[in-house]
Amino acid sequence: MNQHVKPYHKQGEGKKQEVEQMFDNIAHRYDFLNHLLSAGIDKLWRKRAIKFIQPYKPHRMMDMATGTGDFAIDAANLLEVKEIVALDLSEEMLAVGRSKVNAKKYEHIEFVKGDSEHMAYQDNSFDAMTAGFGVRNFENLEKGLSEMFRVLKPGAPLVILEVSQPENNLLKALFSVYFKGILPLIGRLFSKDHRAYTYLPESVEAFPKGQDFVDILKKVGFTNAKFKPLTLGICAMYTCEK
């Protein structure tokens, strides 16, 4: 189901190609819209997720689907990590990320164009991994998660953030008005992409949530998989270990 929800519904193009094109299109406005549409709460969610990683004291980590690099930058600020591979499919998103980290403080962040489903890294090579709002966009979710599992060292932590929906019916209805009605209008106005911010609620709706996603993490091989709703359930934090 998830893989059939695509940004542009073009004939003959896979989800991956369309997702890459969409993020290339909106890269110049991504950070502005992200912080505007979440009222800045996305920054707190990433910091919260990094707190989960902190006790593992990683030396080498990956930020999967890094986009413009905010998770990687937070990791560099909050962890004593020696190397951060910030990987993403979209060259334009990476270019914005690179422009944000030219200070010496961040020279251990390496922005790499890559695909979660086929990574050029050896088995057991990372001490930790973060993934913010990216896995929902994978063409083949289980393949991407299996690759993430493969490159992590045994016992290494993975934390995933994804947009979700409140459990409470009233909140869910209010959130839906914002998410499906207001957000796409603002998104379209500023990004000039007619589909990106309509694809967002569509892809969230189609994506497995809560225990369903935890079950997929376990199926792929992760242990201690758990989820925690954040901010009334509009974001979900998934934690697990290889």
Ligand SMILES: C[S@@+](CC[C@H](N)C(=O)[O-])C[C@H]1O[C@@H](n2cnc3c(N)ncnc32)[C@H](O)[C@@H]1O
């Ligand atoms: C919503 S952005 C999230 C960016 C950032 N992690 C954040 O927290 O704001 C999703 C990112 O996932 C990337 N992405 C989607 N599919 C991917 C894949 N198969 N491999 C690597 N990156 C992918 C997109 O290019 C996009 O930059």
